[in-house]
Amino acid sequence: MNDALDVALRLLVVFVVFLTFPLIVGQAEHKVMAHMQGRLGPMYAGGFHGWAQLVADGVKFAQKEDVVPADADRRVFQLAPAVALLPYLMVLLVIPIGPGEGAVGEVVDAGIFFVLAVMGVSVLGSLMAGWASANKFSLLGGLRTAAQLLAYELPMLLTAASVAMAAGTVSLPGIVDAFEWWWLPWQIVGAIVFFVAGLAELQRPPFDMPVADSEIIFGAYTEYTGLRFALFLLAEYAGIVVLCGLTTVLFLGGWHGPWGADGLGWVWTLLKAAVLAFVVIWLRVTYPRLREDQLQKLAWTLLVPLSLAQIALTGIVKVVIA
Amino acid sequence: MSPAAATVSAAQATTTAAETHGFLSPTGVEIAFLLVGLVTFGAAVVTVTTKQLVHAALWLVVALGGLAVEYLLLTAEFIAWVQVLIYVGSVVVLLLFGLMLTRAPIGRSPDADSGNRWVALAVAIAAAAALVWVVVDAFRTTWIDLDGAAAGSTAVTGASLFQSWVLPFEALSVLLLAALVGAIVLSRKTKARTQAQEAAGGTTTASPLRPPSPGPDATRSAVRGAARSDARSDKEGAR
Numbered sequence: 060m061n062d063a064l065d066v067a068l069r070l071l072v073v074f075v076v077f078l079t080f081p082l083i084v085g086q087a088e089h090k091v092m093a094h095m096q097g098r099l100g101p102m103y104a105g106g107f108h109g110w111a112q113l114v115a116d117g118v119k120f121a122q123k124e125d126v127v128p129a130d131a132d133r134r135v136f137q138l139a140p141a142v143a144l145l146p147y148l149m150v151l152l153v154i155p156i157g158p159g160e161g162a163v164g165e166v167v168d169a170g171i172f173f174v175l176a177v178m179g180v181s182v183l184g185s186l187m188a189g190w191a192s193a194n195k196f197s198l199l200g201g202l203r204t205a206a207q208l209l210a211y212e213l214p215m216l217l218t219a220a221s222v223a224m225a226a227g228t229v230s231l232p233g234i235v236d237a238f239e240w241w242w243l244p245w246q247i248v249g250a251i252v253f254f255v256a257g258l259a260e261l262q263r264p265p266f267d268m269p270v271a272d273s274e275i276i277f278g279a280y281t282e283y284t285g286l287r288f289a290l291f292l293l294a295e296y297a298g299i300v301v302l303c304g305l306t307t308v309l310f311l312g313g314w315h316g317p318w319g320a321d322g323l324g325w326v327w328t329l330l331k332a333a334v335l336a337f338v339v340i341w342l343r344v345t346y347p348r349l350r351e352d353q354l355q356k357l358a359w360t361l362l363v364p365l366s367l368a369q370i371a372l373t374g375i376v377k378v379v380i381a
Numbered sequence: 382m383s384p385a386a387a388t389v390s391a392a393q394a395t396t397t398a399a400e401t402h403g404f405l406s407p408t409g410v411e412i413a414f415l416l417v418g419l420v421t422f423g424a425a426v427v428t429v430t431t432k433q434l435v436h437a438a439l440w441l442v443v444a445l446g447g448l449a450v451e452y453l454l455l456t457a458e459f460i461a462w463v464q465v466l467i468y469v470g471s472v473v474v475l476l477l478f479g480l481m482l483t484r485a486p487i488g489r490s491p492d493a494d495s496g497n498r499w500v501a502l503a504v505a506i507a508a509a510a511a512l513v514w515v516v517v518d519a520f521r522t523t524w525i526d527l528d529g530a531a532a533g534s535t536a537v538t539g540a541s542l543f544q545s546w547v548l549p550f551e552a553l554s555v556l557l558l559a560a561l562v563g564a565i566v567l568s569r570k571t572k573a574r575t576q577a578q579e580a581a582g583g584t585t586t587a588s589p590l591r592p593p594s595p596g597p598d599a600t601r602s603a604v605r606g607a608a609r610s611d612a613r614s615d616k617e618g619a620r
Contacts, residue, residue, distance in 0.1 A: 132487045135439065169535045172462035179470025183442065186477050190435055193487050205478035212471065229459075229535050 069165070070152075077148050081296035082113050088340045089113075095344045116289075123285035128193055131282065135191035140283070140290035143184025146177045147297035154304045155232045157314050157325040163232060170231035171219050174305060175212075178260065181294065182208045185262075185269070188291070189279035200278020203269035203351060207259055210358035215256040217366035218249035221373045222309045235313035242312070245376060249369040250310035252362050254335070257302040259358070261295060263339060265346035268354055303335035304328070311335075410527065414454045421447030432489040438476050445469050456525055457533030 089112060093100025105111025127133055153170050155163035167173045182204060189201020223229045225246065226237040243250075259266035270278040280291050307313055311331045314324025349357065407415075424443035431437050445468040452461035477485075484490075495501070525532055542550055 130487065132435075135435070167458070169459045169462050172459065172466060176462045176466035176470055179466060179474075182474065183469070183477075186474065186481075187439065190477070190481060190485055191487070198481060198485075202478065202481050205474050205481070208474055209471070209478065216466075 073151050074148070077151050077297060080300045081293055084296050084299050084336050084340075085113050085292075086110065087336065088343070091337065091340045092344050095341070120286055120289035125285045125287060126282070128282050130193035132191040132193070135187050136282075137287070139184045139188035139191060140287045140294070141184070142187060143181050144290050144294040144297065146181035147294060147301050149177050150174050150301045151297075151304075153231060154301070154308060155235060155313065156304075156328040158232075158236070166232060167230070169229050171223055171229045171234075171309075174231070174301075175216060175219060178298075178301065179208065179212060181298070182260070184291075184294070185279045188283065192279070192282040194281050196275040196277075197279050197281045199275050200269045200281070203275075204262065204279060206351075207262065207266065207269055207354060210355055211256040211259040211362070214252050214358065214362035214366040215260065217363070217370055218253040218256070219309060221249045221366070221370045222246060224370070224373050224377060231308050235308055235315070238312040238315055240312070240315075243310075246310055246369070246373070248365055249373075250306065252366045252369065253310065254302070254306050256358070256362060257306065258339065258342070259354070261298040261302060263295070263299070264343040265349050266354060267348055268351050271348060299336055299339050300332070303332040303339065306335055307331040410454055414451060417447050417450045417454065421451065432494075433487075434480055434490055435477065435485050435487075438473055438480060441476070442469055442473050445473070452533075455533065456527070457538070459535040459538045460533065 089100045090108070101109030101112035103109055104115045127136055150173075152165050153163065153167045153173055155166075157163075185204040186201050189197045189199075189204065192198075222234060225242060226234040228234060228237065262269050270280065275281075280288060283291060307328055313331075314328050316324075316327040421444050424440050424447060428437050428440040428444055431440060445464065449461045449464040449469075452458075452464060
């Protein structure tokens with residue numbers, strides 16, 4: 060009974076994190092973007108600086124009619140948002156935020172593989188949405204999504220492999236346990252490549268060609284309304300949380316920091332992830348959208364060679380210090 | 382662990398296992414294995430029988446995911462995640478990409494049936510029989526000890542892959558390298574020929590590599606050329 064209670068409690072905590080953290084990132088995006096553009100952002104909902112704006116948005120989405128286009132493939136169309144969203148919930152289960160068994164939903168032996176595999180599945184949701192909508196803009200968006208995933212999955216895997224080589228394990232808590240401060244300069248190229256490739260996989264600006272609203276009208280999500288559209292949006296913000304958490308755990312040392320071992324480790328993890336989330340928002344405000352061919356060129360001619368070089372460097376250093 | 386030692390320990394496990402387990406009192410894991418197997422089998426059958434192209438690819442996701450769950454139930458965690466990463470995350474996405482780039486109508490596409498279905502069925506049954514025979518002969522009544530150390534953890538898999546099975550592993554990587562080089566050579570040659578034809582005033586569809594087929598039949602050859610950006614022009618007709 061105690062075991063069942065433990066599992067239930069962990070699942071509940073992860074679920075609450077899954078529901079709240081993306082909203083916090085979304086609200087932060089509203090405010091940070093506004094201030095970077097010299098305006099205030101939402102100020103009325105909830106009273107204090109518009110804190111309840113996203114709750115109000117959620118209520119609005121829930122009230123809207125759920126439309127399925129007449130020519131669409133109904134079942135695939137309706138299933139797509141769930142396929143896009145659920146993988147991120149599963150990834151959150153295995154990201155450790157502190158030392159020990161108590162600070163992770165479930166210790167998975169091959170954590171890196173689990174995380175990258177499941178994140179890849181969520182792209183299927185966008186593909187299904189793009190195809191099933193019976194809309195040419197949606198199909199274009201789906202196509203671009205697939206091309207982007209194929210291009211950016213490789214550098215992401217290679218850089219993650221580099222960290223796994225450095226740590227000598229593929230388990231996420233194991234990697235953070237093995238972390239030393241000098242890994243930061245050692246793996247810095249890998250960290251940047253991983254983060255950039257992750258942004259591209261989430262289709263965040265400047266890599267948002269698949270959803271480009273001014274060109275193909277939000278791509279795969281053109282035909283979606285109401286709650287299903289909200290689920291796609293939630294998937295994007297959950298993706299930001301997952302990507303920032305992963306980059307923190309793999310490259311920035313997770314809970315390591317002053318007093319990190321004395322029970323304050325989770326504060327460090329959350330702090331580092333929050334800074335990365337800020338960078339994600341910052342990039343959206345700063346950079347224009349990359350053109351489709353520029354996107355592909357960046358992945359194949361810059362990120363892949365860089366990640367291969369990082370693997371070579373990791374191997375050399377590893378052999379030298381062994 | 383050398384193969385001989387593995388066989389010996391497997392033989393020991395077999396003797397102990399045969400005494401403590403029976404087929405008539407299945408555990409929860411065995412029942413789950415059977416049920417997931419049925420789902421996987423059903424999804425695989427639907428994959429090859431459905432008349433809707435994209436649905437076939439999506440049912441393939443279910444079948445491959447079911448296989449990953451089976452690996453998990455056999456304690457081979459690493460293999461399970463690699464299965465999801467490579468097959469669901471990449472191969473199916475590539476398939477869908479090819480379908481969408483060429484022709485992926487919503488609804489039935491009766492012209493997508495192959496005339497080779499009976500030959501394919503025979504080959505599939507022969508392959509399945511051979512695989513089942515090999516697996517049954519290799520493992521017989523071996524049971525996996527679920528309470529002991531994980532038999533399929535990353536460390537164990539890595540050790541056996543790079544100690545006992547390093548030669549097949551390297552042979553496979555050479556094979557993949559050859560395929561990669563072949564793909565590059567093919568794409569370069571086609572491009573050079575296309576440019577030569579354009580210079581001569583010909584069209585791309587008259588390429589000797591592809592039969593000069595109009596719209597509907599172009600699907601298969603077009604999937605092969607999906608990665609080529611210049612293939613887009615002659616597919617406009619197919620839409």
